[in-house]
Amino acid sequence: MITKVMEKKKLQKFLSNLCNQKLFAPLKDEEGKINFGLVKDPAEVVLEFANVLKPVKSLLFPQTETIFEADEQGIHHPEVSENGVIFGLRPCDAKSVRLLRKVFEKDYKDNYFLQREGSYLKIGLACTVPGENCFCTSFGQGPFFNEGLDLLLADIGEKYYVEVLSEKGKKLVEENSELFLEPTEADMELRQIAQANAEGKIGREVNVKRASEKLGQAYDNALWDETSKICIGCGICAYLCPTCHCFDMTDEKVASRTRRIRTWDTCMFSYFTLQASGHNPRPTKKERLRNRVYHKFKYLLENFDEIGCVGCGRCLENCPSGVNLIEILSRVAES
Amino acid sequence: MASVEEKLREKTGQLLNEGKVKCVIGYERVGPLKARPFFARSPADARKIHYSLLCSPNLAVYLTLEEISAGEKIGLVVKGCDSRAVVQLLQEGIVDREKVVLLGVPCQGIIDLEKLEDELDKREVLLSSVKEISIEDEVAKVETKDGTIQLDRKDVVHDVCINCQHPTPVLHDVLLGEEVKPWGEENYGDVKEIENMDLRERWDYWEEKFEKCIRCYACREACPLCYCEECLADKTVPTWVRKSVRVSENGFFHLMRTLHLAGRCVGCGACERSCPMGIPLLKLFRKMEKDVKELFGREAGMDVGQKPLLATFSLEDPEEFIK
Numbered sequence: 024m025i026t027k028v029m030e031k032k033k034l035q036k037f038l039s040n041l042c043n044q045k046l047f048a049p050l051k052d053e054e055g056k057i058n059f060g061l062v063k064d065p066a067e068v069v070l071e072f073a074n075v076l077k078p079v080k081s082l083l084f085p086q087t088e089t090i091f092e093a094d095e096q097g098i099h100h101p102e103v104s105e106n107g108v109i110f111g112l113r114p115c116d117a118k119s120v121r122l123l124r125k126v127f128e129k130d131y132k133d134n135y136f137l138q139r140e141g142s143y144l145k146i147g148l149a150c151t152v153p154g155e156n157c158f159c160t161s162f163g164q165g166p167f168f169n170e171g172l173d174l175l176l177a178d179i180g181e182k183y184y185v186e187v188l189s190e191k192g193k194k195l196v197e198e199n200s201e202l203f204l205e206p207t208e209a210d211m212e213l214r215q216i217a218q219a220n221a222e223g224k225i226g227r228e229v230n231v232k233r234a235s236e237k238l239g240q241a242y243d244n245a246l247w248d249e250t251s252k253i254c255i256g257c258g259i260c261a262y263l264c265p266t267c268h269c270f271d272m273t274d275e276k277v278a279s280r281t282r283r284i285r286t287w288d289t290c291m292f293s294y295f296t297l298q299a300s301g302h303n304p305r306p307t308k309k310e311r312l313r314n315r316v317y318h319k320f321k322y323l324l325e326n327f328d329e330i331g332c333v334g335c336g337r338c339l340e341n342c343p344s345g346v347n348l349i350e351i352l353s354r355v356a357e358s
Numbered sequence: 359m360a361s362v363e364e365k366l367r368e369k370t371g372q373l374l375n376e377g378k379v380k381c382v383i384g385y386e387r388v389g390p391l392k393a394r395p396f397f398a399r400s401p402a403d404a405r406k407i408h409y410s411l412l413c414s415p416n417l418a419v420y421l422t423l424e425e426i427s428a429g430e431k432i433g434l435v436v437k438g439c440d441s442r443a444v445v446q447l448l449q450e451g452i453v454d455r456e457k458v459v460l461l462g463v464p465c466q467g468i469i470d471l472e473k474l475e476d477e478l479d480k481r482e483v484l485l486s487s488v489k490e491i492s493i494e495d496e497v498a499k500v501e502t503k504d505g506t507i508q509l510d511r512k513d514v515v516h517d518v519c520i521n522c523q524h525p526t527p528v529l530h531d532v533l534l535g536e537e538v539k540p541w542g543e544e545n546y547g548d549v550k551e552i553e554n555m556d557l558r559e560r561w562d563y564w565e566e567k568f569e570k571c572i573r574c575y576a577c578r579e580a581c582p583l584c585y586c587e588e589c590l591a592d593k594t595v596p597t598w599v600r601k602s603v604r605v606s607e608n609g610f611f612h613l614m615r616t617l618h619l620a621g622r623c624v625g626c627g628a629c630e631r632s633c634p635m636g637i638p639l640l641k642l643f644r645k646m647e648k649d650v651k652e653l654f655g656r657e658a659g660m661d662v663g664q665k666p667l668l669a670t671f672s673l674e675d676p677e678e679f680i681k
Binding site for chain 1 (some may be wrong): 388392393394415419423486499500551566570572573574575576578579581592600601602603604609628631634635636637638679
């Protein structure tokens with residue numbers, strides 16, 4: 024692996040060079056929320072944050088996506104490639120991209136996702152200050168995990184330690200060669216220390232392997248009823264989840280055009296499984312919450328050999344009723 | 359003197375022991391700055407009941423969720439605003455008074471963690487170092503790992519709580535604690551700020567807010583008065599709100615919800631506190647509340663005997679909109 028360092032004062036220059044293309048990076052809005060947004064001024068890019076609120080999937084698999092539009096002239100397909108750069112992905116979100124890719128390329132190749140995802144260059148930012156609900160280390164990854172990225176930058180004090188992870192990344196570094204230096208031994212040491220520090224700050228842990236092994240026998244366990252009682256049935260956990268990927272397809276008529284769109288949907292909504300007959304196979308919150316956990320920790324594991332959760336903690340952090348996935352998994356593991 | 363929390367635990371234990379209720383819905387503490395709803399079913403559970411300035415969700419929402427409405431008698435912990443939601447539900451004939459035992463708790467305001475964090479930032483103290491927070495008179499005492507910090511109560515509780523006119527439950531079977539008086543008169547400053555904008559500015563303001571909505575419906579689900587069996591937003595035949603998540607549809611959803619809650623919203627702010635995107639929904643609902651007060655002299659959730667506002671008609675009703 025090629026490694027470099029970049030002095031921190033060079034970052035603004037690097038970001039403004041990236042602005043030659045479409046650059047998406049963490050920006051703060053009026054409400055103080057940090058989300059990926061199109062960068063107009065590199066000085067606005069937020070560098071100190073635990074994670075963005077809306078996961079990176081919102082760029083790759085947008086909440087509303089036009090599949091095609093039709094009018095009297097015929098059918099029009101939208102351009103899906105963005106050819107942009109995403110700066111500031113956390114390692115958990117970067118991992119989620121690979122998990123989403125597995126879903127969108129098995130059986131049916133979903134070119135809307137695949138093409139768009141492939142058209143982005145992804146620059147990660149290692150977590151030096153993880154959030155209080157982060158538990159990525161429970162999945163064998165961590166705050167400095169570099170999978171799924173083209174470059175990974177890690178804050179080592181005066182500089183960023185840069186890992187060059189793909190051909191695209193290499194090309195970008197070459198194009199901006201004046202901004203990068205060779206790392207010294209001291210830099211490498213600082214990086215190791217930063218990683219150990221960050222990993223040490225992750226305070227939550229759960230035995231996910233044991234939990235997923237136990238899930239098969241936990242279907243009728245009382246825990247589903249107990250833990251879902253406080254759930255109010257909104258879609259926050261799924262919509263802010265970097266790996267939840269269910270969608271609905273509808274046709275909408277706008278003026279003289281019809282468009283077929285897909286929009287995010289979630290098994291947490293009662294309508295998700297409501298059938299035309301009026302029958303609902305998941306009639307209460309208990310079945311719906313259980314399904315979401317089973318999907319991530321059992322069904323995806325069976326279909327793709329990998330658990331569909333990256334431990335970002337967004338569902339715990341943002342649930343208005345305090346439903347806690349770690350607690351649920353711990354109860355399953357102990358069942 | 360026993361704390362509100364101790365009294366709540368005792369009362370909960372008593373109700374469950376005597377078999378008067380099937381369960382008591384209250385709060386449990388799950389972190390130094392986090393409490394969540396809790397269903398106490400046994401006397402042992404009663405000891406886990408928590409009450410503090412962290413108890414944010416409006417528990418009246420559980421009265422309309424299917425499991426409860428079909429069930430037996432339950433106990434419900436209510437703050438001022440929660441009790442008004444119950445009154446409104448009773449007024450609308452949704453809840454059977456005989457089925458609910460209301461455990462009233464006077465409320466000093468709910469902690470706004472973002473405001474608290476801002477205050478602590480100024481003093482270079484981390485939110486994560488907070489161990490305990492309590493309010494006495496106008497002072498919020500924040501205990502951290504490195505000592506106690508005193509803050510102004512107004513600087514740490516939600517703005518909606520500062521404006522609250524009914525911090526003591528308006529309906530209860532038992533009141534556990536001393537009456538809390540409102541801070542001052544309601545002035546609707548936040549609403550007037552929007553009213554003073556011209557139409558274009560107002561539109562731009564809300565367009566920017568509605569743009570952020572992700573249609574998770576947390577606002578609707580957290581609202582005790584949003585109990586329609588089928589929400590207009592979910593209807594597909596006919597489709598009132600399109601599935602596409604864009605400003606027109608998001609805005610329509612929020613405005614429709616606001617109008618449907620006219621004269622019904624008790625202004626607890628559960629919607630705004632649940633919104634992950636930070637949309638200032640209370641500005642919409644408080645505008646509606648202000649209009650209802652000015653036009654009809656009514657406040658939602660105050661009188662069980664009253665007929666719901668939108669189900670009544672009086673010849674004196676203002677009708678300036680008819681030209």
